Amino acid sequence: MEPYVPDIYKHIIAVTNRHLCRRPFEEQIESICKKHPRAVLLREKDLTEDEYASLFRRIQEICRRHEVPCIPHTFIEAARQQGSAGIHLPLHILTSRPEAVTWFQTAGASVHSVQEAAEAEKAGAAYLIAGHIFSTNCKPGLAPRGKEFLRQVCAAVEIPVYAIGGMRGSIECVAEMLACGAAGICVMSECMMWESEKYIR
Numbered sequence: 001m002e003p004y005v006p007d008i009y010k011h012i013i014a015v016t017n018r019h020l021c022r023r024p025f026e027e028q029i030e031s032i033c034k035k036h037p038r039a040v041l042l043r044e045k046d047l048t049e050d051e052y053a054s055l056f057r058r059i060q061e062i063c064r065r066h067e068v069p070c071i072p073h074t075f076i077e078a079a080r081q082q083g084s085a086g087i088h089l090p091l092h093i094l095t096s097r098p099e100a101v102t103w104f105q106t107a108g109a110s111v112h113s114v115q116e117a118a119e120a121e122k123a124g125a126a127y128l129i130a131g132h133i134f135s136t137n138c139k140p141g142l143a144p145r146g147k148e149f150l151r152q153v154c155a156a157v158e159i160p161v162y163a164i165g166g167m168r169g170s171i172e173c174v175a176e177m178l179a180c181g182a183a184g185i186c187v188m189s190e191c192m193m194w195e196s197e198k199y200i201r
Contacts, residue, residue, distance in 0.1 A: 011174050011184030012037045013071075013129075013162055016059075017138075018044060020192035029059055032191055033066035038184060041088055043073040053078035060084070071108070076100050091116050094123050101125075110164075112145070117153045117161070125159060129186055132165020133177075138188065139165065147180050154181030162186050169194070 014037045018025040032040060040063050042056055052075045060082060063070035072079035073088045076097065086106040094100065094109045101107045101124035108127045109120040117128055130153045134144045144165060154161045160183035167173055169190040177185050 009035050009037050013039045013041050013186045014191040015041045015043050015186045015188040017192050029062050033068045039069040039071050041071045045074050114152050114156045117157050121157045127160040129162045129164050133163045134166025136166040150180045
């Protein structure tokens with residue numbers, strides 16, 4: 001019997017990597033948005049600021065049509081130009097540019113230790129993405145931190161924590177991370193590579 005997790009998609013943040021897509025990137029985003037995940041995190045850090053701004057404009061429009069939040073990643077000026085309500089930042093940018101927290105309604109941060117989680121919360125982060133929890137091709141050669149790490153991060157802060165790294169698009173995976181205290185999960189590879197209309201397995 002599958003575990004019961006209400007509003008399953010609301011616990012999933014779809015993280016992008018256009019290089020993984022097997023079909024046009026914008027078409028992939030459209031399919032993802034039809035499932036109404038909690039948000040789409042546009043993580044395309046290999047682009048220039050101008051290139052990112054152009055892409056963000058197009059992806060944000062797709063997300064708006066489906067009423068799915070589109071969160072820009074790293075590129076603060078591009079996010080401001082588009083009037084984004086939120087931003088997601090690596091911790092070193094969040095702490096080196098504290099004014100960024102005041103420019104957006106919501107600022108999130110990526111963390112890799114309990115100490116970083118506490119630091120991000122103190123710097124004004126409204127939520128955290130913590131990882132990597134399980135082995136993942138996105139972090140080859142790096143040992144996963146595991147569920148105990150996730151439990152410790154969740155216990156150390158009062159803001160929502162989303163697990164990343166080796167997350168599966170399954171009800172079981174979401175339920176497992178919720179049991180550790182997380183608010184949900186971030187899924188990259190499966191979101192970018194699945195081709196059918198079915199997402200949660």
